[in-house]
Amino acid sequence: KAEKPSHFIQNILRKDLDEGNVQGVVTRFPPEPNGYLHIGHAKSICLNFGVAKQFGGVCNLRFDDTNPEKESDEYVESIKRDVSWLGFEWDGDIRFTSDYFDQLHGWAVELIKAGKAYVCDLSPDQAREHRGTLTEPGKNSPYRDRSVEENLALFEQMRAGELEEGSCSLRAKIDMAAPNINLRDPVIYRIKKVRHHHTGDKWCIYPSYDFAHGQSDAIEGVTHSICTLEFEDHRPLYEWFIANLSVPAKPKQYEFARLNLNYTVTSKRKLRQLVDEHHVDGWDDPRMPTISGMRRRGYTAQSLRNFCERIGVTRSDSVVDVGMLEYCVRDDLDKRAPRAMCVLRPLKVTLTNYPDDKVERLIAPGHPNRDDLAERELPFAKTVFIDVEDFREEANKKYKRLVIGKRVRLRNAYVIEADEAVKNEAGEIVEVKARVIANTIGTDPEDGVKPKGVIHWVSAEEHIDCEVRLYDRLFNEESPGAGGTDFLAAINPESLQVLKGAKAEVSLRDAAPESAYQFEREGYFCLDAHYSKDGAVVFNRTISLRDSWAK
Numbered sequence: 001k002a003e004k005p006s007h008f009i010q011n012i013l014r015k016d017l018d019e020g021n022v023q024g025v026v027t028r029f030p031p032e033p034n035g036y037l038h039i040g041h042a043k044s045i046c047l048n049f050g051v052a053k054q055f056g057g058v059c060n061l062r063f064d065d066t067n068p069e070k071e072s073d074e075y076v077e078s079i080k081r082d083v084s085w086l087g088f089e090w091d092g093d094i095r096f097t098s099d100y101f102d103q104l105h106g107w108a109v110e111l112i113k114a115g116k117a118y119v120c121d122l123s124p125d126q127a128r129e130h131r132g133t134l135t136e137p138g139k140n141s142p143y144r145d146r147s148v149e150e151n152l153a154l155f156e157q158m159r160a161g162e163l164e165e166g167s168c169s170l171r172a173k174i175d176m177a178a179p180n181i182n183l184r185d186p187v188i189y190r191i192k193k194v195r196h197h198h199t200g201d202k203w204c205i206y207p208s209y210d211f212a213h214g215q216s217d218a219i220e221g222v223t224h225s226i227c228t229l230e231f232e233d234h235r236p237l238y239e240w241f242i243a244n245l246s247v248p249a250k251p252k253q254y255e256f257a258r259l260n261l262n263y264t265v266t267s268k269r270k271l272r273q274l275v276d277e278h279h280v281d282g283w284d285d286p287r288m289p290t291i292s293g294m295r296r297r298g299y300t301a302q303s304l305r306n307f308c309e310r311i312g313v314t315r316s317d318s319v320v321d322v323g324m325l326e327y328c329v330r331d332d333l334d335k336r337a338p339r340a341m342c343v344l345r346p347l348k349v350t351l352t353n354y355p356d357d358k359v360e361r362l363i364a365p366g367h368p369n370r371d372d373l374a375e376r377e378l379p380f381a382k383t384v385f386i387d388v389e390d391f392r393e394e395a396n397k398k399y400k401r402l403v404i405g406k407r408v409r410l411r412n413a414y415v416i417e418a419d420e421a422v423k424n425e426a427g428e429i430v431e432v433k434a435r436v437i438a439n440t441i442g443t444d445p446e447d448g449v450k451p452k453g454v455i456h457w458v459s460a461e462e463h464i465d466c467e468v469r470l471y472d473r474l475f476n477e478e479s480p481g482a483g484g485t486d487f488l489a490a491i492n493p494e495s496l497q498v499l500k501g502a503k504a505e506v507s508l509r510d511a512a513p514e515s516a517y518q519f520e521r522e523g524y525f526c527l528d529a530h531y532s533k534d535g536a537v538v539f540n541r542t543i544s545l546r547d548s549w550a551k
C-alpha cells in the first residue's frame with residue numbers, strides 16, 4: 001500500500017530534526033476542562049499524539065485550566081478517559097496550567113520590573129474604547145506610565161484580594177498602534193474571586209490564555225505547539241512573551257485548520273447547551289458528536305483514528321461530510337463485528353409441520369470471513385419470530401421476503417413456505433402459519449422451487465428480550481445555526497426511535513457494552529452501557545448497513 005504523503009506539520013518536524021533545530025519532538029494536547037471532548041478534539045489528539053509517536057517524541061496531556069468558573073474535575077476525568085480510549089498515552093503525569101501559577105505570577109512580576117507590564121484601571125468598556133479598530137490605532141491607557149514600584153504594589157494588592165473584580169487588570173506594555181490588535185497592550189492577569197477546581201482558594205487573580213499558554217509550553221519543553229487557525233493572530237503575542245521572559249525553552253506555535261463536520265455542531269458551548277436544556281440525555285448521549293457519545297453508540301477508536309487520518313491536516317478551512325465519518329465506522333465494523341440476528345419488530349411464525357417438542361441446534365459462523373470469531377448456536381423449533389416487514393400476504397416480484405404461497409430462507413436454517421396469515425379482530429396480522437421444506441439446510445429444495453430471498457429470524461422459545469434504540473442524525477440541516485439562526489431549530493425531532501419488545505438470538509447473552517455486532521440485515525449494534533441494567537437489555541444501533549442518506 002502506498003504511503004500517504006506527509007502533511008505540512010510532519011514536514012516541519014522532519015526538517016527541524018534533520019537540521020538539529022530540536023533534539024526531539026515534544027507536543028501537547030491542551031484541552032480546557034470545561035466540557036467533554038468532541039470529534040474536533042479527536043483530530044487534534046490524533047495529530048499531536050500521532051506526530052510525537054511517529055518522530056520518536058512524546059506528547060503531554062495538559063489541562064489548560066485558567067478559567068475556574070467553567071472548569072471541573074468531572075471534565076478532567078472524562079478527558080483522560082477519552083484520550084486513553086482513543087489509544088494514546090501521554091508522557092508522564094497529566095499536567096495542569098494551574099500547576100504553573102506560581103511561575104507565571106513570577107514572570108508577570110518580571111515583566112513589571114522590566115517596565116513591560118502595568119496595572120490598568122480602565123473599565124472593560126473604557127478599555128474596549130481605547131483598543132481602536134482594525135483600521136484605527138488604539139489610544140494609550142492613562143495608567144500606562146505608572147512607575148514600576150506602583151505597579152508592583154498594585155499587582156500585589158490584586159493578588160492579595162484587596163481589589164475588586166473588574167476594578168483593574170495587569171496588561172503587557174507592547175504597542176497600542178500595532179496593526180495586530182492582540183498586541184495592543186493585552187490583559188495578562190485579571191481578578192476573579194472564584195474558587196479553582198485544582199488550586200482551591202489560593203488565587204484570586206488568573207492569567208489570560210495568551211499569557212499562560214506559551215509559557216506553559218516552555219516549562220514543559222514543548223517544541224511544537226500545534227493549535228487551530230484562530231490562534232494565528234495570537235502567534236506574535238506568543239512570540240513576544242517567549243522573547244521577553246526568562247523562559248527555559250523556546251517553543252514555537254503552528255496552526256492547522258479545525259475540523260468542521262456537516263450536520264454536526266463542534267463547539268463545546270453548543271454541546272453544553274444541548275445537555276443543559278435536555279435536548280439530549282447527557283454529554284455521552286449516543287447522538288452527541290462527543291468522543292464519549294460516539295463510544296457509547298459503538299463507534300470504535302480505530303474508526304475515529306482512520307477518519308482523522310483520512311481528512312488530513314492542512315491550513316485551509318473546509319467542511320467535511322459526516323458521511324466520511326460514517327464510512328470509516330462501517331468499514332471498521334464490517335471487519336470487526338461478529339454477526340448475530342435480532343428481530344426488531346417481531347411477528348410469530350408457526351411451522352405447522354415441525355414436531356412440537358423438537359429443538360435443533362443449528363450452527364452459524366461468527367463472521368463470514370473470520371475463523372477466529374466463535375460460531376454461534378441457533379436453537380430452531382416450531383415457532384420463530386421474523387420481522388413484520390418481512391411478511392406480506394401478497395406482493396410483487398420485487399419483494400424478496402415471505403409471501404403466502406411463496407418460499408423464503410430463514411438465514412442459516414431452513415427454507416419455509418407461508419400458508420396463512422392469522423388476524424385479530426382489528427384485522428392485524430398476529431401470526432403466520434408456514435411449513436418447513438425438508439432437507440433444505442445449506443441446500444435448495446429438492447423440488448427445484450427456490451426461495452425468493454433470505455430473512456433473519458429468532459427462536460420464539462429461546463431468545464433475549466431487548467429494547468433497540470435507532471438513532472438518526474441529531475440535526476436536519478447541513479449547517480445548524482448558519483446565518484445567525486438558532487442551531488436548536490435544526491434539531492431532528494426523529495433522531496431517536498425506541499423499539500421495545502425486540503428479540504435477539506441467545507449468543508448475544510454475553511455481549512459486552514460498546515462491543516460491536518452486526519445484526520444481520522439491520523446494521524451494527526452494541527449494548528448500551530447505561531441503560532442495560534437491572535435485567536434490561538438495550539442495544540444501540542451504531543449505524544445502518546448502508547448509507548440511507550445517499551442521494
Ligand code: ATP
Binds near residue numbers: 064
Ligand atoms: P470549543 O471551541 O469546542 O470550545 P476549544 O478549542 O475551546 O473548543 P479546547 O479544550 O481549548 O477547546 O481544545 C483543546 C484543543 O483541541 C485545542 O488545541 C484546540 O485547538 C483543539 N480543537 C478544538 N476544537 C477543534 C476542532 N474542531 N478541530 C481541531 N482541533 C480542535
Ligand code: MG
Binds near residue numbers: 032
Ligand atoms: Mg480553548
Ligand code: MG
Binds near residue numbers: 268
Ligand atoms: Mg472553547
